[in-house]
Amino acid sequence: MLEDIRAIGRQHLEAVGAASLSVRAVARDLGVVSSAIYRYVRDRDELLTLLVVDGYDELGDAVDRAEGKVARTAYRSRFLAIGRAVRTWAVAEPATYALLFGSPVPGYHAPAEQTTGPGTRVVRSLVALWVEAHAAGAVPEHADAPLPQKLARDVGRVRREVGADVPDALVVRGMLAWAALFGCVSFELFGQYGPDTFTAPAQLFDRQLELLADQLGLSDAA
Amino acid sequence: MLEDIRAIGRQHLEAVGAASLSVRAVARDLGVVSSAIYRYVRDRDELLTLLVVDGYDELGDAVDRAEGKVARTAYRSRFLAIGRAVRTWAVAEPATYALLFGSPVPGYHAPAEQTTGPGTRVVRSLVALWVEAHAAGAVPEHADAPLPQKLARDVGRVRREVGADVPDALVVRGMLAWAALFGCVSFELFGQYGPDTFTAPAQLFDRQLELLADQLGLSDAA
DNA sequence: TGTACATCAGTGAACGCGCGTTCACTGATGTAC
DNA sequence: TGTACATCAGTGAACGCGCGTTCACTGATGTAC
Numbered sequence: 001m002l003e004d005i006r007a008i009g010r011q012h013l014e015a016v017g018a019a020s021l022s023v024r025a026v027a028r029d030l031g032v033v034s035s036a037i038y039r040y041v042r043d044r045d046e047l048l049t050l051l052v053v054d055g056y057d058e059l060g061d062a063v064d065r066a067e068g069k070v071a072r073t074a075y076r077s078r079f080l081a082i083g084r085a086v087r088t089w090a091v092a093e094p095a096t097y098a099l100l101f102g103s104p105v106p107g108y109h110a111p112a113e114q115t116t117g118p119g120t121r122v123v124r125s126l127v128a129l130w131v132e133a134h135a136a137g138a139v140p141e142h143a144d145a146p147l148p149q150k151l152a153r154d155v156g157r158v159r160r161e162v163g164a165d166v167p168d169a170l171v172v173r174g175m176l177a178w179a180a181l182f183g184c185v186s187f188e189l190f191g192q193y194g195p196d197t198f199t200a201p202a203q204l205f206d207r208q209l210e211l212l213a214d215q216l217g218l219s220d221a222a
Numbered sequence: 223m224l225e226d227i228r229a230i231g232r233q234h235l236e237a238v239g240a241a242s243l244s245v246r247a248v249a250r251d252l253g254v255v256s257s258a259i260y261r262y263v264r265d266r267d268e269l270l271t272l273l274v275v276d277g278y279d280e281l282g283d284a285v286d287r288a289e290g291k292v293a294r295t296a297y298r299s300r301f302l303a304i305g306r307a308v309r310t311w312a313v314a315e316p317a318t319y320a321l322l323f324g325s326p327v328p329g330y331h332a333p334a335e336q337t338t339g340p341g342t343r344v345v346r347s348l349v350a351l352w353v354e355a356h357a358a359g360a361v362p363e364h365a366d367a368p369l370p371q372k373l374a375r376d377v378g379r380v381r382r383e384v385g386a387d388v389p390d391a392l393v394v395r396g397m398l399a400w401a402a403l404f405g406c407v408s409f410e411l412f413g414q415y416g417p418d419t420f421t422a423p424a425q426l427f428d429r430q431l432e433l434l435a436d437q438l439g440l441s442d443a444a
Numbered sequence: 445t446g447t448a449c450a451t452c453a454g455t456g457a458a459c460g461c462g463c464g465t466t467c468a469c470t471g472a473t474g475t476a477c
Numbered sequence: 478t479g480t481a482c483a484t485c486a487g488t489g490a491a492c493g494c495g496c497g498t499t500c501a502c503t504g505a506t507g508t509a510c
Contacts, residue, residue, distance in 0.1 A: 001453090017328030019241030024496060035498075036454050044497065103324030104412055106239030116416070144429075150422035151429065158419060176406070176430045180398065182414070183405015190326055192404070194338070197380065200372035207366075207373065208398045215437050223486085246463060257465075258487050266464065 002040050002050075004030055009051050014095040018105045023047060048099075048108055053118050055096040060121030062089040067125060075133035076218040082125055083181050083209040087202070090185045097189060101182055123178055127162050130174050133218060134166045140217040142169035170216075177212045184208045224262050224272075226252055231273050236317040240327045245269060270321075270330055275340050277318040282343030284311040289347060297355035298440040304347055305403050305431040309424070312407045319411060323404055345400055349384050352396050355440060356388045362439040364391035392438075399434045406430045 008029045012021055023044050027034040041047050066085035070077045090097040099105070100119075110119075133139045147155060147168050155171050158164075164171070187193060188201050198204055230251045234243050245266050249256040263269050288307035292299045312319040321327070322341075332341075355361045369377060369390050377393050380386075386393070409415060410423050420426055 015328070017241055017325070019239055020328060022496065023498085032453095033455055034496090035456080035500085038498075039453060098325035101408075101412070101414065103239070103320035106237070106242060147429070148422070148425050151420075151425035154420045154422055154426070172426070172429050173433060175426065176402065176433050179406045179409040179414075179430070180402035181405075183403075183408065184398070184401045186323075186405065186408060187401040190323070192323065192401075198373075198376045200370070200376055203370050203373035204376070204394070204397065207369070207394050208401070211395060211398050211437060215433060244463065245465085254486095255488055256463090257467085257489080260465075261486060 005037065005040055005047070006050055006054055009047060010054075010093075010096065013051060013099060017095065018048060018051075018099045018108070021048065021051075045108055048105065049111060049114060051096065052099060052110055053114055055093070055100050056115070056118035056121065058093070058096070059086065059089050059100070060118060060125075062086075063122050063125055072132070073136065073138075074220045075129060075136070075138045076213050076220045078129050079126075079177075079213050079216075079218055080206075080209050082122070082129070083212070084206070086122065086181060087185050087188075087205050090189055094189050097185070101186060102190065124162070126174065126178055127164050130170060130216070131164045131166055134170060138219050138221070139170065141167065142173060142217065144169040144172070147172070173216050177216055180212055181209070227259065227262055227269070228272055228276055231269060232276075232315075232318065235273060235321060239317065240270060240273075240321045240330070243270065243273075267330055270327065271333060271336060273318065274321060274332055275336055277315070277322050278337070278340035278343065280315070280318070281308065281311050281322070282340060282347075284308075285344050285347055294354070295358065295360075296442045297351060297358070297360045298435050298442045300351050301348075301399075301435050301438075301440055302428075302431050304344070304351070305434070306428070308344065308403065309407050309410075309427050312411055316411050319407070323408060324412065346384070348396065348400055349386050352392060352438075353386045353388055356392060360441050360443065361392065363389065364395065364439065366391040366394070369394070395438050399438055402434055403431070 005026060008026050009021065011029070012025055016022075016025075021044070023037050023041075024034040026047070027037045030037075037047075041050065063082050063085045066081045066088075067078055070081045072078070090101075130139065146152070151172075152168065155168050159166070159168075159171055184205055188198075188205065193201075227248060230248050231243065233251070234247055238244075238247075243266070245259050245263075246256040248269070249259045252259075259269075263272065285304050285307045288303040289300055292303045294300070312323075352361065368374070373394075374390065377390050381388070381390075381393055388396075406427055410420075410427065415423075
């Protein structure tokens with residue numbers, strides 16, 4: 001039943017968007033009276049949380065699966081695999097992607113306890129990849145200028161939080177790659193390129209990914 | 223009056239988001255009966271369009287102003303100025319930014335005639351910058367692999383549309399920089415970095431911009 | 445095998461709400477003579 | 478200066494709608510003896 005709610009919630013997300021997602025409409029499509037939903041879900045917000053967590057997990061699974069097909073030490077290929085998996089999943093589930101990475105839903109605040117775990121799977125995969133690549137010497141030492149004080153402190157905190165023992169420059173370049181990766185996906189999905197501009201968006205994205213890998217200096221062999 | 227509608231519409235956008243923007247609520251805050259709005263605006267959709275166009279224009283103005291303070295031939299600085307102006311405006315107007323660059327509003331389709339002009343101002347500024355920089359030799363010839371066929375055709379069409387006589391590699395790198403720039407802004411504004419992660423997001427963004435400029439090989443002097 | 449009972453998924457009516465949009469209207473303002 | 482008229486911004490009632498949430502309820506299912 002919860003499974004059905006999730007599935008139909010997804011469909012409605014696709015049809016009307018998160019802000020207009022309605023308990024009653026989901027119930028209707030479930031063939032059940034609207035109040036019945038409240039047996040499974042406290043709130044409209046909890047329904048949204050369900051979809052958020054579900055989405056993050058699906059994305060995380062897709063990324064793990066794609067990454068699993070590549071040799072652990074093929075760092076550059078792993079990065080490309082992760083990126084492509086993100087895009088592929090996003091194209092298949094645009095509404096859920098929008099829920100996770102688009103504009104925040106006004107009035108809804110994802111509960112951190114349920115959400116941060118699944119919500120950080122992709123970035124944790126990326127961090128693990130960079131840490132391993134750095135340890136293996138598959139990423140060069142970047143001669144970037146030292147960071148301004150505040151940023152250095154922030155980056156230090158981030159490094160400690162994720163337990164990543166890599167240089168500042170790599171953290172910053174990693175964050176750029178991460179944000180840029182999702183930026184490319186969002187641009188495509190949210191229609192920023194305009195209609196009919198790209199007949200082969202996957203090819204464009206692939207190139208963008210390669211450039212991001214270049215920017216990190218990521219190579220496959222150690 | 224239209225001016226007041228715009229201003230209050232903006233406030234509501236901030237408060238409740240585009241999907242829940244309501245003609246009645248705007249009228250209420252205007253101190254006017256709800257039907258009065260229809261004297262100025264055909265539709266709820268036209269109200270949204272008003273805000274979209276207004277937002278694009280404000281952003282475009284901000285970008286132009288920032289770019290104007292930098293010497294035309296200081297290509298790298300011009301790029302940084304554009305990027306910073308985008309972020310600054312977005313931070314000041316997060317809801318309008320979300321309307322323009324976040325998830326599409328379900329059920330609303332921006333009318334191309336009114337929207338594409340203002341909506342492409344930033345990217346046209348970027349393209350102009352790259353074309354000039356390339357002509358001046360302030361951007362290197364990138365030794366990127368040739369594009370796959372479909373992408374090459376797409377890129378060719380884009381180049382023709384915008385009248386930019388630059389190599390394929392620069393077009394692709396430019397599109398990455400464009401998407402990445404907005405990706406960084408969206409990540410910050412949409413809360414992807416998590417709360418309290420960056421005390422100095424502007425410094426992070428600045429670094430990301432520099433890296434994007436590096437990736438293009440943009441330099442100031444010709 | 446048969447009865448008594450508890451559980452609990454789903455019902456249906458009701459609450460109070462805000463929404464977009466229409467329509468005939470009022471009444472102040474400004475123009476023409 | 479004074480009157481007649483047109484314009485048109487704003488009114489207020491009404492339409493039909495869907496929403497989230499509550500609450501006492503029904504009735505099938507499963508368990509205990």
